Amino acid sequence: MPGCKVKPGKGMASIFKWLLRLTGGAIVLALLVVVGLYFLLSRSLPEYDKQLAVSGVLAPVEIVRDHANVPHIFGTSDADAFFGLGYAHAQDRLWQMVTLRRTAQGRLSEVFGARTVEIDKLMRRFDLYALARSSVEAQDEDTRNALDAYARGVNARLNEINESALGRGAPEMFMFNAPIAPWQPADSVAILKLMAVQLSSHLENEVLYARASLALEEEARLQDIMPLAPGSGIAALPDYAALVPGTETLRYAALPERPRDPLSPFNERAFAGASNAWAAAPSRSAAGGTLLANDPHLGFSAPAIWYLARLELQTGGVIGGTIPGLPAVLTGRSGDLGWGLTSSYMDDQDLYIEKLDPDNSTRYLTPEGYKPFRTQKSIIRIKDADPVTMTLRWTDNGPVLPGSHYDLASVTPEGHVAALAWTALAGDDTTMSAAMAVMRASSVEEALDAGRLYVAPSQNLTLVDSDSIAMKTLGAMPRRNASHESEGRMPSRGWVRQNRWQGISPYSANPEFIAPAGGVLGNTNNKTVDRPFPLHVSFLWGDTQRVHRWRRLMQNREVHTRDSFIEAQLDTVSFTARSLLPLIGANLWFTGEAAPEGTPERQRQRALTLLSDWNGEMNEHLPEPLIYAAWLRALQDRLIRDDLGPLAREFAHPDPVFIERVYRDVDGAAAWCDVKQSSPVETCTDIARMALDDALVWINENYGTALESLRWGDAHQATHDHQVLGEVPLLRYFVNIRQSTSGGDNTLLRGRTRGSGPDPFQNVHGAGYRGVYDFADPDSSVFIISTGQSGHFLSRHYDDLAQLWRRGEYIPMSLDPALARAAAVGITVLEPAAP
Template sequence: MAMLFKWLMRIAGALVVLGLVAVIALYFLLSRSLPDYDKTLHVKGLAAPVQIVRDNANVPHIFGTQDTDVFFGLGYAHAQDRLWQMTILRRTAQGRLSEVFGKRTLPIDRLMRRYDIYGAARDSVAAQTPEARAALDAYAAGVNARVAEINSAALGRGAPEMFIFNAPISPWAAADSIALIKLMAVQLSAQLPNEVRRARVSLALDDDARLKDIMPDAPGSGIAALPDYAALMPGTELPRHAAVAPPPQHPLSPFHPPELAGASNAWAAAPSRSAAGGTLLANDPHLGFTAPAVWYLARLDLAAGGVIGATIPGVPVVLTGRSDRLGWGITSAYLDDQDVHIERLNPDNPEEYLTPDGYKPFETRRSIIRIADEDPVTMTLRATDNGPVLPGSRYNLGAVTPAGHVATVAWTALSPRDTTVSAAMALMRADTVEAAIEAGALFVAPAQNLVVADREHIAMKLVGAMPRRDAEHESKGRMPTRGWIEANRWQGTYPYSANPEFINPPGGILGNTNNKTVDRPFPAHVSYLWGDTQRIHRWQRLMQNREVHTRDSFIEAQLDTVSFTARSLLPLIGADLWFTGESAPEGTPERLRQRALALLADWNGEMNEHRPEPLIYAAWLRALQDRLARDELGPLNAEFTHADPVFIERVYRDVDGAAAWCDVVQSGPKETCTDIARMALDDALVWITERYGTALESLRWGDVHQATQDHPVLGDVRLLRYFVNIRQSTSGGDHTLMRGRTSGTGPNPFENVHGAGYRGVYDFSDPDSSVFIISTGQSGHFLSRHYDDMAQLWRRGEYIPMSLDPELARAAAVGVTELLPAE
């Protein structure tokens, strides 16, 4: 027995030793790909030396004697820190994820192949300006120089993920960078799914008048009522209420529901509204959270002057940032740049579709998708004059497409002459508001509100191609329409001068929170779908409360967590519930409701992570939306994952009879809106107590509203997720200026999944006092200390200096890389 015990101990000890050896060996292999920032390297493709100085936050400051060399250095720096992220984004744009991840990503690849944004990017290379083309080629050479160094020096394949997944890296090309801009347009698109949803809701509702309640227009001057979707398809049998359950959302998917499309804040102040006498500009673009963040901070020392700000790895431009003379920021414009068309097939030849001039053959080509550990799949891709044919299984198009028809989409992002990168290049070299607006003429997609400030002037201009529609368009671009009707087809695009612009407003302040900016009649209307009807009210108050602003007051506004929505809706929906009746016995549902109402009655609407009221309020609003719409919409109700404040306000103010939503259609009694509000609050409290107990006063909003900055590939791996995911308790909510958009689905619908991955505030009274931050860190390598070193600063609302002073960058540099031309 003693001998057996001795051998068991020896075996156990050996296993422990082997485990430690394995861990050490794995760490050694993974750490080989950690970049060395302090070195000298001879590389091909440089005309003169380049110096990359990384300051103490690991922000590269790139110096060279000519611009192409500087862009070479940026490509090298991006590849040092974010090579895996860049290659995965490129594979997404190309529709080649399945080569690495197998059939799980096949639905993504199928749809990306149908859009063929990579083919359009390849065609767009020739359309770039000479300066942009030179920069794209130099940038690609810099990326490829880093890949060559990894291969020649056996630097751990460049990223830890490369050991886990067999993902060979092909050379970077100019088209790859253009494709990543187009991929951003995919991520920001909301019009297409909204068109289909509007059509499906129209089919589901018995009363057409109620469509404007559940999918309301942004407040302001309205438009004529739309017809029922069935009226747009006369003589066809529509699959009413039919729907195909969408596949589970893969973390790598660029396709998001309209509720999670892009958003942002940007505002500027003229010298007359600045305490220090210089212009001010603030910008915080909102995208889905990932680890590492979408954004990467960099400074480029160009011949026209230094520029610093946020880049996207894979794209050689500062998309939001400043020079010494000009600052620029962007917000999603919500331009209606997508239209769904229903195409009629030739009953005698399904390879033809109907046009205004008769039947015409589809443009057809084959595409092969290679799949890891599976046989390849061959797709037949078809397109019409209006755009590519999409399958009925995507966006639930099958539910609005009659038999004998197919759906296509017209979209500006599919342009084969997309000069958006050239526009961004010209913007970096602009030194005045006028020059910045002129540079915006080359923007195509994604459409953005460009907010700019030089030392004396401020302006906002919508940049991006605006589709020109016929005034007789059947649905005004709001629902799918017959593609063979001439009036439903696009007639080119408007001239750039037609895009809305605001220059030096009399009040000295301008800004955008994705709110409705203009109220022009169709077809020059810009959009009927806007991303914000709420944050703009809080922004207006903060801007008007001060006669003059400072950098700190702009920071305060960026970090503001007071919900205008909560302040306006709670008195409305709870009007007949506050302090009514005697105190109920402890332990009863009535007493729990009274305690919740007492907390909300004393609450100022601040979505503070340490408070219980934001969770009670958010759960109540979510339950209320569900109670109001479930009986009318049926299964469609599940797609309305976020409470719409305008819908709830219309119902509780009984706008145009909207209170009809409060009556449960299937029940005998007629429920009032007070009944529904009380039942919804009870629903919310049941949900809360099942998860967190009945101690309402000890709830913390931040415990459920955690920022989910997860690695999109390794984030679900049981052991690795503790190393690669960055989870943080956060304040804010769906409708606060410090926006923390909730997921709306899953076991925790209040996870913070979408917000400001970048914040910047630029002060032109003292430009080097400007500040910025990203939500994770510069490195994409989870063993690097720079993987998450900015995360806590971002969570606490802190910033780092945004200085163009080279000596300040060198003073506490974490490394200096010298790139020298190879002999």
């Protein structure tokens, strides 16, 4: 109205009230959304204390979950026990199991869209799932029965989820909704084959060796940058360009960075498998019983790939580490036997360059002439995109892989394709039967005999029973011609008869060590035999360093105990640091006058002073491990960058043998120290000094200039990341598990670093499982995994074991039912459903 005025105070008060209402309403709405989301997600949290009627069991199955949520499964028959394991796996790790199955099937893109198409394409080319289906029939009767019973147990949980509306079984199912097909025995075999993909690295190493051969002008330098493990009896190889004509034009090809996807089984593929295992006979045991320690290493994830479980079988109780999807204790113990696995690094892959018919590209050259490819169409369905139809091709040697995979374009000349021969691509793979037979064995002799059925991935099996120890390399070992052109170390011509496999070597040819006179044996992925080609087992070994520290710890004691084995398993002293630092810094220690504060020279002197007093312990609380690791990384980069150019990025981890060869000038290896593009002739001391300055600049930019205040653990954080939700903003803080950790690339407590990217020292690959078994007092045995038993991030068992693992602690590994029932978190009884 004219003449009326609104008081300013009232207007502001009104606006303020409305703002309060809107803000309050938004908060209430957000809370309702959070509460609603929590309700939906929590519906899939397993209930462990219950009775449930199910189809597929003949008598009640009891699942007793101890205080750490380890299921102890009791049934009146082996089939019922495996049923219970399938049910327990599906309760805790359903999303993990389904994702592993989809990966092996090449069907990730149906759920995740275009981002996983390349993974699916490669899985389809390997044809893992078809091979798994045919391999089911190759298993022995007991194993087929176990696979069937396990599948029924998984499906019982799926039925329960559907009938009781249990939140689709896992939180991830709400974000990536897709039907879950019933579990089949072939699914388990396929996951075992997928483990072979993760544990094999010879294909990539062959390609890298060929690329380095094309990049380097001197053959001697190739032996430096990709050195053989110390030992004799290895013949020299020809230059790759001479071996496969037509590759000269590929010599300096620079490839783009390869994308990594959290769902890919190849994320840490350069690391392949790794692991430690050692055993002591009664003569070397303080308590008079055998001892075994085992810690297999894989890429970290949340949840861990491992799952602890105990089964009560007709042959007795077994307990240890399982992998969800597989009905077997892969590393563990029974009342009579302990067994552990380490990657053997057997060369079970060969890459062949196949020559196309210039007049008909549907044919390739064989020793008998041109022959048509075997082909098959395959359709990949992609979420929110059109399907992709691909043509799969096979030669006599194996599946054809395109140049986009494994950098094959860089070593495949025009008019040729690459094909892979690999023992894991067998359609009659009886590895599952071998795993089941080892689990049921009651003696070292029985377990060694069971290993005959093992095909892939090749492993070293370490065994102890009440009075004996042994180690045997398991897996099908290809039989190669002594005249093989590349000896399997780099790609060879597929049409040359002498390059082709001549079948599989007899099981007796696989290395074995039974009841050694010294009473102690072990493996850190080190070279196990020094035999000439073609009985050499491998040119590529996973360790040349940890074994030295292991030997020292084993020989320092006349007798061992469970605690001394644990001490060795958790040892963080780097033999590499102790051996290399005096070598590379020989002319830098305590030289020159004191430099002014604030200068690079002064910072270098401070770093050298710290390192001079260091014992090589890669302790998370110390600054020296970070200075050392950054120095070695910068040093190798300085040594190889001018010679290899863009290829240098493929050598992301310092190779101790390479650096030692350079600084000892083995066969002229000191030539790496001279920078070719510069006029002066640099010495190795010059490069070491410049690399240390590079490392200190990097440390200053990322962690500050106060060297004494640095912590290795700040850089060396274990990254147990959720493979799908780990990249989602905000949510990643709930699903990812990050921990400051000790250890490093070359310590027995292995914490393999990423090697590249903005956080090159993150701990991404290590012991997801640790176990120490004492047969003087079996129930005093212990084990642990790196996260928790549950894959549900709202469960208290998602990460409850993680801090124990980080601190080097364990939980009891007992077969005593009374101990399992004491303070159990729940007891599930699965009863036969009424007919």
